[in-house]
Amino acid sequence: MTMNILRFHRKRLNRSMPVDFLLFLLLSAVGVFMALPLVFVINNAFKPIDEIFIFPPKFFVRYPTLKNFEDLYHLLAAFWVPYTRYIFNTVFIAVVGTAGHVILASLAAYPLAKKQIPGKKVLFTCVVLSLMFSANVTAIPNYMTMSWLGLLDSYWAVIIPAFGSSLGLFLMKQFMEQMVPDSVLEAARIDGCSEVKIYWKIVMPMVKPAWLTLIIFSFQGLWGSGGSGKVYIYSEQLKTIDYALGQILSGGIVRTGPSMAATLLMISVPIVLFLITQSNVIQTMTTSGMKD
């Protein structure tokens, strides 16, 4: 059974069937654990109301229906702020935040990876150290900074910090360092290209997997939770779709169907994005290692 599924890419070392079988079981068990909640979301999104409240509850849907999506639409339409506005806010924050992050991080990664300049080691060490603590540490001073800059209650309070996320710069710099050959850059310099032109015309096309990876990581962070919007944005018309969906979810058990439909729609966006970019992401992570 395991033999059909496991395909060995090289000459096989002596393995035992029982161990193979146990490992296969382990993999399946973890697979079920990981998939179960999402399978639950998918099933409940398509359950008619009597199946949601059947006792004892059944895990799988028997007569799938689109009724929950219809209900979700009506619930959203009843909001004081048009729901299209929430969707626009989410898309705007996720797209602008992601685009700015990819451009600024790769612009900074190029000299860090490929130029011998004073101070670059210190800068990169700061970035690596910043991976070692979470954004919770910086939350309080950042709230004050936002208030001093007059950015509270605007998109920019969420977008601008996202530009400076450190994981993106780290991955981009590692990838450029290992994947872009110096000889190509040297040749371009001899031809008289400026550094900015080298970055844009030569380096960026070569590091496509890396910027696709930055796109998926940044987008997923800003999309699902609306970033730090919960703290910074209090005007109703600037709030993101996850807030509106949270309101629907808090309507209690009767809203289970529509909220599962909403959850399904929300998570399908980053999952589809990852599905498309998966091989590029894996390629980028090959260079993600920390040297010293």
Next chain:
Amino acid sequence: MNMVQPKAEAKRRGLKLRTGKLLHQMRLNRQSYFMLAPYFLIFFTFTVFPVLMSMLLSFTDFNMLQFPDWVGLQNYARLFITDEVFLIAVKNTIILATITGPVSYIACFILAWLINELSPKMRAFVTLVFYAPSLSGSAFIVWKLLFSDDSYGYINAFLLENRFISDPILWSTRTDLILPILILVQLWLSLGTSFLAFIAGLQGMDKTLYEAGAVDGIRNRWQELWYITLPSMRPQLMFGAVIQITASFAISEVSKQIAGFPSIQYAGHTIVTHLDDYGGIRFEMGYASAIATVLFVIMLSSNLIVQKLLRKVGE
């Protein structure tokens, strides 16, 4: 005297020469600095400056309205001596981190290693299934539905039907079950960036190393793992450790959504939720900054210690 003066003179001239050289270097590379500037301006404003600011504010009493008052070590004294809730938060955080950190780290590696033997199509599919929870943002709230208190809750219903229990378990009121549930949900979310890094690292392995290993008398896959795979994956292992450790100390959203905020008898309270309580609700910014500083020190020091240990792998 006569001897010293020329020496000092030479030293000064040397320094001048060096700064001159440095400035010259920087001028030559000014394009590079222009490229670094936008990112690092934001990075310093929102990542480096806040850490220093937080440390400074932790010695003050500050409510965002009046100018901060210097109070010395008072905030820290209060944290560690009188604030019993903080000590609960520290205890919970350490329990959560010492279980979810290592378990998720090892799981990321073992699963990546098992997946590596699958055919490419199968591998892509399994990777997606395992990584999907990390992609799905706040969808972990589903766990709350699974752990509903009444017999409509799916886990209760399952346990009842198979006669493991005779009455539904009141998950949300059982303080002894809150941490295990949080650990479960956190583990569900933890096959993230490091998992992808490990898959990538294994795929990028130099295959000739295995052939050389076979010649050198490596007999089974466990020896191969220990003597060849792990040492050559050290850079990825170090990166993965950083990501998992930082995440395991930062548990807060999961606790707030699943256990409630504040949770019953603070059973799911963590350092971060304590920080949010004082920073986001009570507006005691000085005190909250002291909590943030303690969190910073814990995260950074455990990361640096683990980095030091991992550097020894295969040496």
